[in-house]
Amino acid sequence: MDMYIPAEYEVVRNAENCTVCRSCERQCANGVHTFDKDLGKMTADGTKCVNCHRCVCLCPTHAIKIVKSDDTYRLNANWSMQTMNEVYRQANSGGVLLSSMGNPNDYPKYFDKILINASQVTNPSIDPLREPMETTVYLGKKDAEIKRDGNGNLIDTLAPQLKLNMPIMFSAMSYGSISYNAHASLARAAEELGVFYNTGEGGLHKDFYKYGKNTIVQVASGRFGVHADYLEAAAAIEIKMGQGAKPGIGGHLPGIKISDDVSKTRMIPKGVDAISPAPHHDIYSIEDLRQLIYTLKEATDYRKPIIVKIAAVHNVAAIASGIARSGADIIAIDGFRGGTGAAPTRIRDNVGIPIELALARVDERLRQEGIRDSVSVVAAGSIRSSADVVKAIALGADACYIGTATLLALGCHLCRSCHTGKCNWGIATQLPDLVKRLDPDNGYQRLVNLVTAWNHEIKEMMGGMGLNSIEALRGNRLMLRGVGLNETELKVLGLLHAGEDM
Amino acid sequence: MVIVLNESIDFRALNKRIRGTDEHKITLNGCIGQRYIGTGVSDKQIEINGTPGNALGAYLNGGEIVVHGNAQDATGDTMNNGEIVIHGNAGDATGYAMRGGKIYIRGNTGYRAGIHMKAYMDFKPVIVIGGRAGSFLGEYQAGGIIVVLGQNDDGLPIINNFCGTGMHGGKIYLRCNALPHKIPEQVCAKKIRGCDDKELSEIVKDYCKCFFGMNYNELLDADFFVLTPNSENPYKRMYTDN
Structure with a gap:
């Protein structure tokens, strides 16, 4: 620990409740809690605490709480404690600051400044408990020409589609960044829900091939684990061009995290660094992207949709237009609040744009160019609730990817320490003792619960608007109004302000 | 057919x-x-x-x-x-991220050959280039073997700029008497006699079987530079937890 940096959190223990069972000591991989033999009681070193709440949740007598330390530097509105600590860390180590999970800073949250409409009197609302309500979504190209044979029968020329029972998929998270048990939970939940999970760029573990029809496999610049069987196993293939948490840069899984099992899945030797370069070195243009898309289509005989995932950046609409013309079936756009297992802090906190704005512009641009039907659009980057899903769809998305929310369902408390590899919840770690804390039987059920609940809520909100099909919500911006947004923001989002009528 | x-x-x-x-x-x-x-x-x-x-x-x-x-x-x-x-010749990005198998080229190859080549268990990819290679040869190489034989007669150097940048595994053999370019910090170069290296000899022998008129003894009786990653991991101390 840096001597210049005081403990951020204090571990407060209620001495009356503590039975010295030492559960907290066993639960903490950071070594915060220790038993003091001489005093016969537990002590804590707050400097090591990441505030993951594992000890709090598992203390049988609820004797522990973690509080933000009120220790403070001389107050300064410009130099916050966090900013000062970052300088101390870099002065100490000379290193690039590395963080995990999504951008935590206080940028505008546009989803929270958008309100949803409901029917009153005319166009009555629909009760989803009583009437059928359609949330099934098909992702893929819809611009097929209608052709008939000599007998007038329809010839099927529709490109391959992904069928989702609800407009929610699990974001790309690699085996390596998250644990075997976390992947097992996601795969099983995707199967039960009739949606898809995504391998990320870490390859597909042999145990999970059986979930292939609910699996999206990723092809990233490092091409880890990419081979014929991997492509064949999947329902769809995602080319990762970018990630919302770190637009414009690649990934680096250090050799120490390449365990035996992770090595097999990524198809690289144990202990060797896994470096995904920032760009694909064979893609320098939309034409080059088209080439990679078509190698994947050729390799899988045109049976699987190809997704291109990009980070939301300034010119995202023009980029998406290019991707739509490159032969991609689906575009996934990841906003600047998207999660990560590790990203340089400065990139995560300063690069990219909000998904709400990116999505609205992409949908608008594709419509203007008359090519909206040649791709489906998936929104990602901090979709926190069913309301965010509804708003994203009304802004133009066909479906959403959720990542952080799935990890929360598995027990994550957003301590943002994934990059240390010592996740006390058994999610972002490869240490066997920690991994086994996450029970996939329980984990998968919690994921199913979460998404099922969201789907109910989506139906409720749709019913309220008088819509009985999710298709009727897509791009339906009249169902949204902005609150407290300026004219430019409203223009970019394509929304009226609350109180404005048509 | x-x-x-x-x-x-x-x-x-x-x-x-x-x-x-x-x-x-x-x-x-x-x-x-x-x-x-x-x-x-x-x-x-x-x-x-x-x-x-x-x-x-x-x-x-x-x-x-x-x-x-x-x-x-x-x-x-x-x-x-x-x-x-x-x-004949092969264009740019030959063998990108290849994990196994062999690519034998009689002539030259363009930019970015063998980028991100990797090895895994029994898979050990090999690229042999009869002539010369363009810039960025073997960038981010994580495993496997690239051999450049330099039989081009156009007077141009056997490799161009940024050979092996970010290399962290595998080997590159260059058949030449002197290193034609300054190589990046992440790469070590060692001069050897071709015929003294068993692994190289076997690869070149196999390569010559495919191309009529190439003599492997002649090709191996020459100086080679072997490029390998600098054992001091360049990324090890790059980050600090925040």
């Missing part, structure tokens, strides 16, 4: 025929830029007369592709197994 090609036959129709046939040996005559030939194929012997287009043998999983002519860009992209032999 023999398929005669012309400009009007597009890649999709061609590759459908290749995938659809049970015949092991396929000859393509008059190939004129059709892309993605042999993508993901695992057990065929494809002989190409003419010029195949980009991404020849992408994700190749076994079998053999022989090109009597030049190949274009992205030959053997993410190749897993098998053999590609080119009796």
Whole structure:
């Protein structure tokens, strides 16, 4: 620990409740809690605490709480404690600051400044408990020409589609960044829900091939684990061009995290660094992207949709237009609040744009160019609730990817320490003792619960608007109004302000 | 099976025929830029007369592709197994991220050959270039072997700029008397005699079997530079937890 940096959190223990069972000591991989033999009681070193709440949740007598330390530097509105600590860390180590999970800073949250409409009197609302309500979504190209044979029968020329029972998929998270048990939970939940999970760029573990029809496999610049069987196993293939948490840069899984099992899945030797370069070195243009898309289509005989995932950046609409013309079936756009297992802090906190704005512009641009039907659009980057899903769809998305929310369902408390590899919840770690804390039987059920609940809520909100099909919500911006947004923001989002009528 | 090609036959129709046939040996005559030939194929012997287009043998999983002519860009992209032999030059990004199999090129190759090549268990990819290679050869190389024999007679250097930048595994052999360029910090270079290196000798011997008129003793009786990653991990101390 840096001597210049005081403990951020204090571990407060209620001495009356503590039975010295030492559960907290066993639960903490950071070594915060220790038993003091001489005093016969537990002590804590707050400097090591990441505030993951594992000890709090598992203390049988609820004797522990973690509080933000009120220790403070001389107050300064410009130099916050966090900013000062970052300088101390870099002065100490000379290193690039590395963080995990999504951008935590206080940028505008546009989803929270958008309100949803409901029917009153005319166009009555629909009760989803009583009437059928359609949330099934098909992702893929819809611009097929209608052709008939000599007998007038329809010839099927529709490109391959992904069928989702609800407009929610699990974001790309690699085996390596998250644990075997976390992947097992996601795969099983995707199967039960009739949606898809995504391998990320870490390859597909042999145990999970059986979930292939609910699996999206990723092809990233490092091409880890990419081979014929991997492509064949999947329902769809995602080319990762970018990630919302770190637009414009690649990934680096250090050799120490390449365990035996992770090595097999990524198809690289144990202990060797896994470096995904920032760009694909064979893609320098939309034409080059088209080439990679078509190698994947050729390799899988045109049976699987190809997704291109990009980070939301300034010119995202023009980029998406290019991707739509490159032969991609689906575009996934990841906003600047998207999660990560590790990203340089400065990139995560300063690069990219909000998904709400990116999505609205992409949908608008594709419509203007008359090519909206040649791709489906998936929104990602901090979709926190069913309301965010509804708003994203009304802004133009066909479906959403959720990542952080799935990890929360598995027990994550957003301590943002994934990059240390010592996740006390058994999610972002490869240490066997920690991994086994996450029970996939329980984990998968919690994921199913979460998404099922969201789907109910989506139906409720749709019913309220008088819509009985999710298709009727897509791009339906009249169902949204902005609150407290300026004219430019409203223009970019394509929304009226609350109180404005048509 | 023999398929005669012309400009009007597009890649999709061609590759459908290749995938659809049970015949092991396929000859393509008059190939004129059709892309993605042999993508993901695992057990065929494809002989190409003419010029195949980009991404020849992408994700190749076994079998053999022989090109009597030049190949274009992205030959053997993410190749897993098998053999590609080119009796001419190969374009840019040859063997991108290949994990296994062999690519033998009689002539030169363009930029970015062997970028992100990797090895895994029994998979050990090999690229042998008869002539010279363009810039960025073996960038981010994580495993496997690249050999550049430098038989080009155009007077240009055997490699160009940024050879092996970010290399963290594998080997690059350059057949030359002096290192033509300053190599990056992440790479170590050692001078050897070709015939003294058993691994190299076997590769060159195998390579010479494919190309009539090449003498492996002659090729190996020369100085080589072996490039390997600098053991001091360049990324180790790059980050600090925040």
